[in-house]
Every structure is written in structure tokens, then in C-alpha cells.
Amino acid sequence: MIEVKNLVKRFGSKYAVDDITFSIGKGEIVGFLGPNGAGKSTTMNIITGYMSSTLGTAEIGGINILEDPMEAKKLIGYLPEQPPLYLDMTVREYLNFVYDLKGCRLNRKKHLEEICRVVKIIDDYNKNRLIKNLSKGYKQRVGIAQALVGNPAVIILDEPTVGLDPKEIIEIRSLIRTLGETHTVILSTHILTEVQAVCDRILIINSGKLIADEKTESIINMLEGSRRLNARICGPQRDILRELRALPEITRAEAVGERENDSFLYAIESSSGVDIRKTLFFMLAKNNWPLIGLESQGTNLEDIFISLVDKKEQTPKKSREVPQFDIKLPEFENKEDNN
Amino acid sequence: MLAIYKREMQAYFTSPVGYVFVAMFLAVNAFIFTFCTLLMGIDSSVSSYFTFVMWAFIVLVPILTMKLFSEERKARTEQLLLTSPISLMGMVAGKFFAAFTMFAGTFVFGSLINFSLLYKYGTPNTATLISSSVGILLIGAAFIAIGLFISALTENQIVAAVGTIGVILFMLVIGFLSSFIDVYAIRVALTWISVFSRYSNFGYGILDIASLLYYFSICFIFMFLTVRVYEKRRWS
Structure with a gap:
């Protein structure tokens, strides 16, 4: 048409x-x-x-x-x-x-x-x-x-x-x-x-x-491929991060939120197509770290763009990463040179 | 074209613009007529009335034309017109004829009153009255076409109005200005394009083909230029 x-x-x-x-x-x-x-x-x-x-x-x-x-x-x-x-x-x-x-x-x-x-x-x-x-x-x-x-x-x-x-x-x-x-x-x-x-x-x-x-x-x-979770977990931050990163399915784990009643908010990303929620739960339970909140972060337009533009340009860049600029300031010429 | 014409006619009367125009035109028309016949009139030829009434168009015509395109552009309603299956010339002509209907309707209505008084108390020359009126209507049409064009150039109604006032004023005064110019060629050229000098034959009761063509050409040229403005905007 x-x-x-x-x-x-x-x-x-x-x-x-x-x-x-x-x-x-x-x-x-x-x-x-x-x-x-x-x-x-x-x-x-x-x-x-x-x-x-x-x-x-x-x-x-x-x-x-x-x-x-x-x-x-x-x-x-x-x-x-x-x-x-x-x-x-x-x-x-x-x-x-x-x-x-x-x-x-x-x-x-x-x-x-x-x-x-x-x-x-x-x-x-x-x-x-x-x-x-x-x-x-x-x-x-x-x-x-x-x-x-x-x-x-x-x-x-x-x-x-x-x-x-x-x-x-x-x-x-x-x-x-x-x-x-x-x-x-x-x-x-x-x-x-x-x-x-x-x-x-x-x-x-x-x-x-x-x-x-x-x-x-x-x-x-x-975009469903890469799953992102936000988890609020009680327990020692350093130990939790170490254990999270030790899980083979997890590609990225970071503490993003502030302490709130002895708990931290962690951003967790898993590799494509893997649902890590169960693994995560059992690992935390084993260590006796209560999981008090878990939400899966939906895909949004921003992610689609970043992913598609990246695909198009063939330059791998992690989403939600602050772009790094390499700016060189012009150097001031020496006054004496001008004279 | 008819749809646009109907819409514009309606728009004149759903806003104060139409009423302001009709009221002002009738008042000014009546005043000039009274002034030229009763106060300084010596005979019933009323040629001075027609000459004076032309100057009122400097203010009256922009009232009709200033919003025709500028408002459409500002309110983005022109997007509807330009994506509808109508030709650009149809759109321009619809608006032109709506403005002209307002103008001619008011003028004819005012003239009926004026001239009936004239016939009651005097013996006017009918041929002169008719030809002069035709001349006035043509001058009005030419000015409306100019106003229409200027309105298409801007989205600000005030700018459109002031621009139209300026151009109409210029068109009216170049006839007089030409007499101050020494260079023969320029003087002839200015007289040739002057709206005022073209009108003189109508005042004598002559429907001069050259003058008729001149006014029709002005209308056509400025309507065509308006179409070009839209074409250009589409392509730029």
C-alpha cells in the first residue's frame, strides 16, 4: 500500500x-x-x-x-x-x-x-x-x-x-x-x-x-536476551558481590543503591536467555542473606536504541554506560612565539 | 475551492473581523460620500468620492487579507489544506474570492444607499457611476491579491497587515511621485504600473480593455506568486 x-x-x-x-x-x-x-x-x-x-x-x-x-x-x-x-x-x-x-x-x-x-x-x-x-x-x-x-x-x-x-x-x-x-x-x-x-x-x-x-x-x-534484575539483599556488601560475581551466569553485578536497614540494592545482569532468579535465590539462601526485593527491569526505548545503534555501528558498547569523551583542549601558544 | 471559500466566508462572521470590516467600510464610505457630495459637492458626478474612497482601502483591505494565510500557518491548519486533494491554485482562489465577496458585497451595499440618494436629489451620469464602481471593485481585487500574497509570506498577522498597508500605499502614490521624476523612462514606467493612473479612464465612464487587463493581471500574478510561495516551501 x-x-x-x-x-x-x-x-x-x-x-x-x-x-x-x-x-x-x-x-x-x-x-x-x-x-x-x-x-x-x-x-x-x-x-x-x-x-x-x-x-x-x-x-x-x-x-x-x-x-x-x-x-x-x-x-x-x-x-x-x-x-x-x-x-x-x-x-x-x-x-x-x-x-x-x-x-x-x-x-x-x-x-x-x-x-x-x-x-x-x-x-x-x-x-x-x-x-x-x-x-x-x-x-x-x-x-x-x-x-x-x-x-x-x-x-x-x-x-x-x-x-x-x-x-x-x-x-x-x-x-x-x-x-x-x-x-x-x-x-x-x-x-x-x-x-x-x-x-x-x-x-x-x-x-x-x-x-x-x-x-x-x-x-x-x-532485548529480552539480556536480563537485568534489581535485587535488594541484606548482608555484607563485599561478600555478596563476590558471591554474585562467582556465579557463572551473571555477567555483571554492582551495588547501586544506598544502605537501607542493613540492605543494599544490586544491579545484576545475566547472559542472554538465562533466567537466574532461582539460582540467585538458592545462593542467597545458602549464605543466609535474605532477599527482600527483586524486580526485573523491563526493556525500554533507550535500551533498544543503544542496542540497535550499536549493532548498526558494530562497536560493542555496554548500555547505560556514560560515554567517554576524549577531548583535547587546544594548547595555548607561547606569547613569545607570537612576538 | 468551494469548500475553502465557504469556510473563509464563515470565518469572517464567526470572528469580529467581518463585522469590523463591514462597519468600518460602510462608515468610511458614507462619510466620504457625504463629504464629497453635500459638503464640497458642486455637481453629482461624484468623481472625487471615488478617488477618496480608494485611499480608505489602505486600511480596509489588510483587515480582510491579513489572516488569510498567516493564521493557517500559525495554527498549523495549513497542513490539512496541503495534504487534502485540492490544488494550490484552488486553495488560493477560494480565499481570494471569499475576501473579494466581502469587499464587493459591502461596497455594493454602501453604494446602493449612496447612489439612490444621488438619484433622488440629483441627476448623476449612470455610465460614469457604473464604470467608476467597476474600477473601484477592480482596484479592490488587485489590492486583495497583494494582501493575500503578503499574508502567505509570514505567520504574523500584524506583519502581514503592515506590509500590505505599505505596498498599497506605495501602489497608490507612485502615480503622483512619477510627476517629480525627471528621467522620462522611469516616469513612464511608474505611471504605467500605477493603480491610480490606470483608474482615470474608469472615472470618465470608459471601460478600457487595457486597464481591465492590468487589474486582472495584478490579481493573477499575485495569486500565482502565492502559489509559488507554497510550492517553494514544500520544496525547500
Whole structure:
């Protein structure tokens, strides 16, 4: 449905998007994941025809967005980062305007009411509420409704849950999943749990480059490999560390937390795919060191990035390590030399 | 185009802008008319009225045009327009015609009152009244196109308004300024592009094809330039 080939966008000397290639099939929900400024929005802006690419092509349903923008745009519903709402209009007026703008040929009343029901703004639609009087969450819903007008085959949502409260986030996510049953959906986010919850596939973008294009499960599994635990253990710190490091499965053990009632917090990392919780328990029990807390640290976006960027660059670097810089200060020239 | 036109017309009346414009235009129009006919009028040709009313456009036209594109850009709603299946020219034309409808509607309404008084108490020359009115409407259209273009250049409405005031003022005064210039070629060129000198034939009751074309060209050129502004932004 979407075919992006060697996309490059340059702003001056900076590459916002640097040679990105991917294709998205019909009915897929794909997440664009990346930190702020990675090039997610720029890529979306190019696909939707808001911007042109410096190099490369973007095709929607086989139509090149630059060669036949009118036809390509008919296939897309787009919710930009900031919903494009006219605050002086009511929800009804606005959706009718978008309906006219997109030149839809559906049953207007039925279609708009159906959309409002799906995104749960039917009340605001019927009561002629002004958009400026809606809460942020509802404005976002109107923005999504706008993207659905005309029933486009592709729906592109740029950070659809930013600034919403947790309940709204859950609702919007389930809405996106529902949309994914009948549409091709691309959404961008910098929240890992969001793509985990919603998407079939993840495209990870960093500094304008596509660093991963994988099924959601495989990305998560990739990081499940190295397990990290935080354990709070009572007992002599030095002895505990020695014993922990003596275990063959443990690759790293450090005391990270402060003493609290005779206990320390230890960060423990095990080698790939090994669950050391049982071993750890028995070892501590044998030594009579009570284990009073154990939590497994989940993977987060930061870890995924570090791991993927490392993979890409082929330079092994431990995650969460403070990067070391080798900076040489310029030496001051001797005054006498200048004279 | 129609969708944009409808939306803009609606926007003029959901905000104070439309009411302020209509009220100001009618008041200024009526004042100038009264001044030129009752207070200093000698006959019912009202040519001085048409000349004076043109100067009011310096302030009136920017009220209509300043927000057309700058507000869209600031509120990021232009993203909706630019990702919708409409042509850039359609978008620009929709906005232009909305502003022009406001302008022409108010002018025609004001003129109906003014001219009916004129017919009741005098014997005006109908041809002159019509041609002068057409001239005024064309000048308004040209100024609106200029204002539209300037509005597309900035996201600040104040900058757009001040810029438009400056350019309209310049367009109006170059006709007079040209008489102070010694170099023949420059003088002719300035007179040629002056909105004011182009209008003179309309004032005599002549619908001059060259002048009509001149005003249409200004409208088209500035609408085209507005489209180019958007094209350029898309490609830069």
C-alpha cells in the first residue's frame, strides 16, 4: 500500500531523512519509533505530500505522491503532530468542511455520524460544540475524526497520544487497533509501550536513518536476551558481590543503591536467555542473606536504541554506560612565539 | 475551492473581523460620500468620492487579507489544506474570492444607499457611476491579491497587515511621485504600473480593455506568486 524508496530530505546541510526505504502492506499497523527529531514527522510529511523529498520516491497505492498528488492524497487521512483544527468552528462545521475539502462522495450525514461514533465525539457533534471549548483529548479525537473522513485506505497518525491522560491514551490505542482492522495505519511515537500495544511492525528511525524494520515481537525478543534484575539483599556488601560475581551466569553485578536497614540494592545482569532468579535465590539462601526485593527491569526505548545503534555501528558498547569523551583542549601558544 | 471559500466566508462572521470590516467600510464610505457630495459637492458626478474612497482601502483591505494565510500557518491548519486533494491554485482562489465577496458585497451595499440618494436629489451620469464602481471593485481585487500574497509570506498577522498597508500605499502614490521624476523612462514606467493612473479612464465612464487587463493581471500574478510561495516551501 505504501512504498517508500531511498527517501532523502535535506534541510540546508542537515539530513532530516537519510535514505529510508520500506514498504507497508494493506491492513498493517506500523509504528514509527524514534526519539524527538529523528525524522519521523518529516517522513510522514513527505508521504502525505505536505513536503517534497530531496531524493527518492513515495508511492501510495501505486501512485507517486509527487507525480499525481491529487489522486495519492485521496487515499490518505493524516493527523499531523498538532491537530489541524479551526478553533472557531463547531465539530459539525469542521467535519463538514473536511468532507467538502476531500471531495467525498459518500452519504454525508451517515458517514460523519459514523465517524463521530467511532471516535466517541457524537455528543459534541450533535450539540454543536465549538472546537476551542473541547479538552485536549477531545480535540485529538476530532483530529482523528478528520483523518477518517472519506474513509481513506491509509491513515497516518503523528504522535496521536501525546498530552493525553492515561485513560484517553488507552482509549485512543484501542481505537487505533480497531482502525487497523479495516485500514493501513502508520503511527509515530517515541513511547515503546505504545507500539507494543498497538502495532504489528516497528520501524525504528534514528537521526534520519532507518535502523530497524522488524515485527514487534522480534524487537522485544531481541532485548529480552539480556536480563537485568534489581535485587535488594541484606548482608555484607563485599561478600555478596563476590558471591554474585562467582556465579557463572551473571555477567555483571554492582551495588547501586544506598544502605537501607542493613540492605543494599544490586544491579545484576545475566547472559542472554538465562533466567537466574532461582539460582540467585538458592545462593542467597545458602549464605543466609535474605532477599527482600527483586524486580526485573523491563526493556525500554533507550535500551533498544543503544542496542540497535550499536549493532548498526558494530562497536560493542555496554548500555547505560556514560560515554567517554576524549577531548583535547587546544594548547595555548607561547606569547613569545607570537612576538 | 468551494469548500475553502465557504469556510473563509464563515470565518469572517464567526470572528469580529467581518463585522469590523463591514462597519468600518460602510462608515468610511458614507462619510466620504457625504463629504464629497453635500459638503464640497458642486455637481453629482461624484468623481472625487471615488478617488477618496480608494485611499480608505489602505486600511480596509489588510483587515480582510491579513489572516488569510498567516493564521493557517500559525495554527498549523495549513497542513490539512496541503495534504487534502485540492490544488494550490484552488486553495488560493477560494480565499481570494471569499475576501473579494466581502469587499464587493459591502461596497455594493454602501453604494446602493449612496447612489439612490444621488438619484433622488440629483441627476448623476449612470455610465460614469457604473464604470467608476467597476474600477473601484477592480482596484479592490488587485489590492486583495497583494494582501493575500503578503499574508502567505509570514505567520504574523500584524506583519502581514503592515506590509500590505505599505505596498498599497506605495501602489497608490507612485502615480503622483512619477510627476517629480525627471528621467522620462522611469516616469513612464511608474505611471504605467500605477493603480491610480490606470483608474482615470474608469472615472470618465470608459471601460478600457487595457486597464481591465492590468487589474486582472495584478490579481493573477499575485495569486500565482502565492502559489509559488507554497510550492517553494514544500520544496525547500
